[in-house]
Amino acid sequence: MSDYILEMKGIVKEFPGVKALNNVNFKVKRGEIHCLVGENGAGKSTLMKVLSGVYPHGTYSGDIVYNGEVQNFKKISDSEEKGIVIIYQELALIPELSLYENIYFGHEILKGKSIDWNETIVQATKMLKKVGLKADPSMKVKELGVGNQQLVEIAKALSKNVKLLILDEPTASLNEDDSQNLLELIRELKSQGVTCIMISHKLREITAIADTITVLRDGATICSLDANERQIEEAEIIKHMVGREIDNIYPKREKKEFGEKALELKDWTVFDPAKNREILHKVNINVRKGEIVGLQGLMGAGRTELALSVFGNPTGYKITSGKLLMNGKEVHFKHPKEAIKEGLAYVTEDRKGNGLILMQDIRYNTTIANLEALVNGLAINENEEIKVANRYKESINIKAPSIEQKVGNLSGGNQQKVQIAKWMFTEPNVLILDEPTRGIDVGAKYEIYSLMNKLVDQGMSIIMISSELPEVLGMSDRLYVMSEGTITGELSIEEATEEKVMAMAIKS
Amino acid sequence: MSENKQKIGLFQEVSSLMKNNIRDYMMYIALIFIMAFFAIQTNGGFLQARNISNLINQAGYVAVMAIGMTVILIIVHIDLSVGYVAGFSGAVAAILMTKYNVNEWVAILIVLVMGLLIGLYQGLLVTKVGVPAFVTTLAGMFIFRGLLNLSLQETGTIIIPNEGFNALSNGFIPDITEGAGFHVITMIIGVVIIAAVIYSEIKNRKNKQKYNFEVPSSTVFIVKLIALSVVIMVIIWTLASYQGIPWTAVIVGAVLLIYNYMLNKTKLGRAIYGIGGNSQAAELSGINVKKVTLFAFCSVSLMAALGGILYASRLQSATPTAGLGFEMDAIASSYIGGVAVSGGVGRVTNTIIGALVIMSLTNGMNLMGIDISYQYIVKGLIFVIAVAFDVRTRKK
Structure with a gap:
C-alpha cells in the first residue's frame, strides 16, 4: 500500500500579483482517503484545478506524476480520461434533466452516431445502485434534495470509471444525516479501490475518515499527517492551519444576563402557495435581550423559511395564523423594509445569492x-x-x-x-444569522463568534440558524430544534447534547 | 502615498489609467474617430457650426429616450414600446393643439402625464401581474403603433403651426445684444459651465484625498481639466458662432442633470443599482423592488413621451411613421454608453455619448448621402462591436 497514485512536485502557480501556490508538494497513496485542509485562500482549490487541467499545463510550473507518469493535462477531459474526476461544491447537474441524462451528460453512450438511451438507462441504474440511491433514474434532478444530488454527482463520476475522485467540500451544504451517508459511501468506494481526495472545513469529519491529512497554508504545504499511525486531534490540525494555537474554538462570554423577550412567535403557521403545503406549523419561539438562541434542524426543516416569513415575508408565503411580537408589541410586516424599521435584521444563508x-x-x-x-x-x-x-x-x-x-x-x-x-x-434589536459560518475558515469563524458575543453583551438578541451541531452547542444560550416545520424541542445549553438534539431533529 | 505616486512616473500612471478605464475611453475614441471620419468625408461639412447645431437638435429625442432606457436596462428589464409611445405622444400633442386648440404648453403637459400613465400600465403588468417586460412592451409596441395609426387615420400627417412648440427642437436661447458677431449669452453660459466643472472636479478630488483614496497625480489631473475645458469651449464657441445654444440642448441637459443626480446621489439611485446587481439581495436589504421597478417603467415612458414631443417639434408635424425604430436607437445608445448587458452597471452621462455616437452616424451618413439600408447595417455592426468589446473587457 505504499505506492503513490499521485505525486505533485514543486507546483508553483502565479496569478497577476499573487503566488497562489508556492512550491507545493502533495503525495497521495493508492486507495487512501486523503483530506486536504487549509483556510480559505490557502490554495486548496487552485491545487485541484491544476491537477484536473482547469489550469492547463504550461500555466504552472512543477510536475504532476500520476500512476508513475508525468502528465501534461491541457483540459479537464484529459484528466478525466485518466480517471481523475472532480466534484465541485457547487454541483454541476442540470436540474431540468433526468438522473440518467445527467449521469451520462458529456460522455453519452453511443450506438453509431446516435445516443443509445436504453443502454444509458441500464448503466445509470447500475451506477445509482452503487452509490446507494434508491431513485427512479428517469426523475428530474431538481426533485432530489441536495444530499441525493451529491450522490448523483458521484454516480456520474463512477460512470466515468473514476480512479481518483476529488471532492471539494462535499458536505458543506448537507445536514448531519446526509453527511454521514456520504462519508459512508466514500469509505465504501475506498474498499472498491477508488482513491479519494477530499477538501473540507469540517474537522470532525476529517478526523473520522482520513487516512492522511495534508495541511496547506498561504500556498505552501505545511505538513502531511498520517492518521493511521496515530489519532490526529482537531486542535493539532487547527494549529497547522492557522499557524498558531486557538485554545477555544468558541470564545466564552463573561456576563450572561437576559432581559425581556425581544421577539416572540406564537403559533406561527405558514403556508407556501408555490409548494401548495403548510411549511411551518404552530411555531412558538422567543429570544430575550442579550441572548443567543440556536435554531437547529436538518436541511429542509423550515428554518430559513421561518426566518423569511418573519422578516417581512419577501417570498410571498401566506401566514395563516399566529402572532409575531417584538418587545411585547404585535407587529405585521408586509415588506423587509418594515421589519428593518422595527429593529429586525437577517443575515442570509446564501451571501452571494x-x-x-x-x-x-x-x-x-x-x-x-x-x-x-x-x-x-x-x-x-x-x-x-x-x-x-x-x-x-x-x-x-x-x-x-x-x-x-x-x-x-x-x-x-x-x-x-x-x-x-x-x-x-x-x-437592530434582533439579529437573525442564517448559517453564519458556512464556507468560512477557522480564523474568520472565531472572529464572527467573538463579534456575536460582543453584540449580545450590548443587549442585542441573536437567533442563530445553523446545521453545524458543535457550533450551535458552542455558541447558544438556549436552543430550539426543528423538524418538518414544527418545533420538536427546546433545550437549555446545560441539558443539550449532540445525541438529544439529533433525536429531536429527526422526530416527525 | 503621494510620494509613492510620483515615483511610479507619469507614463505608467497614464497607461494604468487607460487600462482600468479602457471601456470608457474607447467610447470617446470611437466618437472622435467617427466625427473625424465624417469631417474628412464631407470636406469639413460635418463639423460646421450649422451642422453641429443640427446634430444636437436631431439627437435630442434619442438622448432623452436613451436616458430613460438606461434606467430600465440597469434593472435588467427592457422597454421595446418607447418608439411607438413616442410616435403616439407626438400625434396626441398635434391633435390637441390643432383640432382642440389646446395651448401648446398645456398640450405638452397632458402628453407627459399620458406618458406617465402608459408607464404605470406597463409597470403594473410587469410588477403586479408578472408578465415579463419583454412581452409587456412588445405588446405595447403593437398597441401604440395601432393607436398612432388610428389617431392620424383621418387627417394623415398633421402640420403643427404652434411656434413655441416647434422652437423646442428648432429654436435657440435668446441673446442680450445683437451684432456682437457671436452669441453672447452662450459664451457666458460656456464660461459658467467650465467654472462649475472645474469647481466640482477640484472639490471631488480634495474630498477623495481627505479619505486617502487613490487619486490621479496632479499633472494628470490638470491635463484632464484643461482638456475638458478646451472641449467644452470648442463646442460652445462653435454654437455661439452660429445661433447659440439650441433649446434641445437645454432640455437634454436638464434631463441629464436630474437623472445623473438621482442615480448617483439619492436612495432611489442606490436602489436601482442594487436591484440590477442582485434583486433578491436588494429586496432583503429593505428595498421595495416592485415600487422601484414601477418607477423605472413610468420614467422610461415619460421620457418616450418627451422624445415624441421633441421629434414632432423637430419635424413641425406628427406623422404616422414617427417612432419607427426609435427603441433600437435608444437601446443601442445605452449599451454603447456602457450599460452592462447583465445589468447593475451604467451611467446616464455615458449614455449621452452613446446617443451622440448613434446620431453622428445617422447625421454623417445622411450628409454623405448613404442609402438608409446601409445606415442600418453600419449602426448594427457598431452596436454589436461595442457590446462585444464591453463583454470582453468586463470579464477581466
Missing part, C-alpha cells in the same frame, strides 16, 4: 439597508457614508485595501463580515 450585491463595493453594501440615516434632504451624505463604512471596516476587521473594493473580490469570511456590518448599521 441573496445577501450581498457583489458588483458593488464595501461602502455600498455596508449602508444599503439603512440609507435613511445618511440622507440629507434628497441626497446621500457621501462623506458621512465613507466614515461609516470605514468605521465598520476597522471595527470588525474586514480585510480589504479600501472600502472601494468590490465585495465580489473578497474572501468568504470577509464577505460575511460585510453582511454583518450592513446589519449592524441598521442598529
Whole structure:
C-alpha cells in the first residue's frame, strides 16, 4: 500500500500579483482517503484545478506524476480520461434533466452516431445502485434534495470509471444525516479501490475518515499527517492551519444576563402557495435581550423559511395564523423594509445569492439597508457614508485595501463580515444569522463568534440558524430544534447534547 | 502615498489609467474617430457650426429616450414600446393643439402625464401581474403603433403651426445684444459651465484625498481639466458662432442633470443599482423592488413621451411613421454608453455619448448621402462591436 497514485512536485502557480501556490508538494497513496485542509485562500482549490487541467499545463510550473507518469493535462477531459474526476461544491447537474441524462451528460453512450438511451438507462441504474440511491433514474434532478444530488454527482463520476475522485467540500451544504451517508459511501468506494481526495472545513469529519491529512497554508504545504499511525486531534490540525494555537474554538462570554423577550412567535403557521403545503406549523419561539438562541434542524426543516416569513415575508408565503411580537408589541410586516424599521435584521444563508450585491463595493453594501440615516434632504451624505463604512471596516476587521473594493473580490469570511456590518448599521434589536459560518475558515469563524458575543453583551438578541451541531452547542444560550416545520424541542445549553438534539431533529 | 505616486512616473500612471478605464475611453475614441471620419468625408461639412447645431437638435429625442432606457436596462428589464409611445405622444400633442386648440404648453403637459400613465400600465403588468417586460412592451409596441395609426387615420400627417412648440427642437436661447458677431449669452453660459466643472472636479478630488483614496497625480489631473475645458469651449464657441445654444440642448441637459443626480446621489439611485446587481439581495436589504421597478417603467415612458414631443417639434408635424425604430436607437445608445448587458452597471452621462455616437452616424451618413439600408447595417455592426468589446473587457 505504499505506492503513490499521485505525486505533485514543486507546483508553483502565479496569478497577476499573487503566488497562489508556492512550491507545493502533495503525495497521495493508492486507495487512501486523503483530506486536504487549509483556510480559505490557502490554495486548496487552485491545487485541484491544476491537477484536473482547469489550469492547463504550461500555466504552472512543477510536475504532476500520476500512476508513475508525468502528465501534461491541457483540459479537464484529459484528466478525466485518466480517471481523475472532480466534484465541485457547487454541483454541476442540470436540474431540468433526468438522473440518467445527467449521469451520462458529456460522455453519452453511443450506438453509431446516435445516443443509445436504453443502454444509458441500464448503466445509470447500475451506477445509482452503487452509490446507494434508491431513485427512479428517469426523475428530474431538481426533485432530489441536495444530499441525493451529491450522490448523483458521484454516480456520474463512477460512470466515468473514476480512479481518483476529488471532492471539494462535499458536505458543506448537507445536514448531519446526509453527511454521514456520504462519508459512508466514500469509505465504501475506498474498499472498491477508488482513491479519494477530499477538501473540507469540517474537522470532525476529517478526523473520522482520513487516512492522511495534508495541511496547506498561504500556498505552501505545511505538513502531511498520517492518521493511521496515530489519532490526529482537531486542535493539532487547527494549529497547522492557522499557524498558531486557538485554545477555544468558541470564545466564552463573561456576563450572561437576559432581559425581556425581544421577539416572540406564537403559533406561527405558514403556508407556501408555490409548494401548495403548510411549511411551518404552530411555531412558538422567543429570544430575550442579550441572548443567543440556536435554531437547529436538518436541511429542509423550515428554518430559513421561518426566518423569511418573519422578516417581512419577501417570498410571498401566506401566514395563516399566529402572532409575531417584538418587545411585547404585535407587529405585521408586509415588506423587509418594515421589519428593518422595527429593529429586525437577517443575515442570509446564501451571501452571494441573496445577501450581498457583489458588483458593488464595501461602502455600498455596508449602508444599503439603512440609507435613511445618511440622507440629507434628497441626497446621500457621501462623506458621512465613507466614515461609516470605514468605521465598520476597522471595527470588525474586514480585510480589504479600501472600502472601494468590490465585495465580489473578497474572501468568504470577509464577505460575511460585510453582511454583518450592513446589519449592524441598521442598529437592530434582533439579529437573525442564517448559517453564519458556512464556507468560512477557522480564523474568520472565531472572529464572527467573538463579534456575536460582543453584540449580545450590548443587549442585542441573536437567533442563530445553523446545521453545524458543535457550533450551535458552542455558541447558544438556549436552543430550539426543528423538524418538518414544527418545533420538536427546546433545550437549555446545560441539558443539550449532540445525541438529544439529533433525536429531536429527526422526530416527525 | 503621494510620494509613492510620483515615483511610479507619469507614463505608467497614464497607461494604468487607460487600462482600468479602457471601456470608457474607447467610447470617446470611437466618437472622435467617427466625427473625424465624417469631417474628412464631407470636406469639413460635418463639423460646421450649422451642422453641429443640427446634430444636437436631431439627437435630442434619442438622448432623452436613451436616458430613460438606461434606467430600465440597469434593472435588467427592457422597454421595446418607447418608439411607438413616442410616435403616439407626438400625434396626441398635434391633435390637441390643432383640432382642440389646446395651448401648446398645456398640450405638452397632458402628453407627459399620458406618458406617465402608459408607464404605470406597463409597470403594473410587469410588477403586479408578472408578465415579463419583454412581452409587456412588445405588446405595447403593437398597441401604440395601432393607436398612432388610428389617431392620424383621418387627417394623415398633421402640420403643427404652434411656434413655441416647434422652437423646442428648432429654436435657440435668446441673446442680450445683437451684432456682437457671436452669441453672447452662450459664451457666458460656456464660461459658467467650465467654472462649475472645474469647481466640482477640484472639490471631488480634495474630498477623495481627505479619505486617502487613490487619486490621479496632479499633472494628470490638470491635463484632464484643461482638456475638458478646451472641449467644452470648442463646442460652445462653435454654437455661439452660429445661433447659440439650441433649446434641445437645454432640455437634454436638464434631463441629464436630474437623472445623473438621482442615480448617483439619492436612495432611489442606490436602489436601482442594487436591484440590477442582485434583486433578491436588494429586496432583503429593505428595498421595495416592485415600487422601484414601477418607477423605472413610468420614467422610461415619460421620457418616450418627451422624445415624441421633441421629434414632432423637430419635424413641425406628427406623422404616422414617427417612432419607427426609435427603441433600437435608444437601446443601442445605452449599451454603447456602457450599460452592462447583465445589468447593475451604467451611467446616464455615458449614455449621452452613446446617443451622440448613434446620431453622428445617422447625421454623417445622411450628409454623405448613404442609402438608409446601409445606415442600418453600419449602426448594427457598431452596436454589436461595442457590446462585444464591453463583454470582453468586463470579464477581466
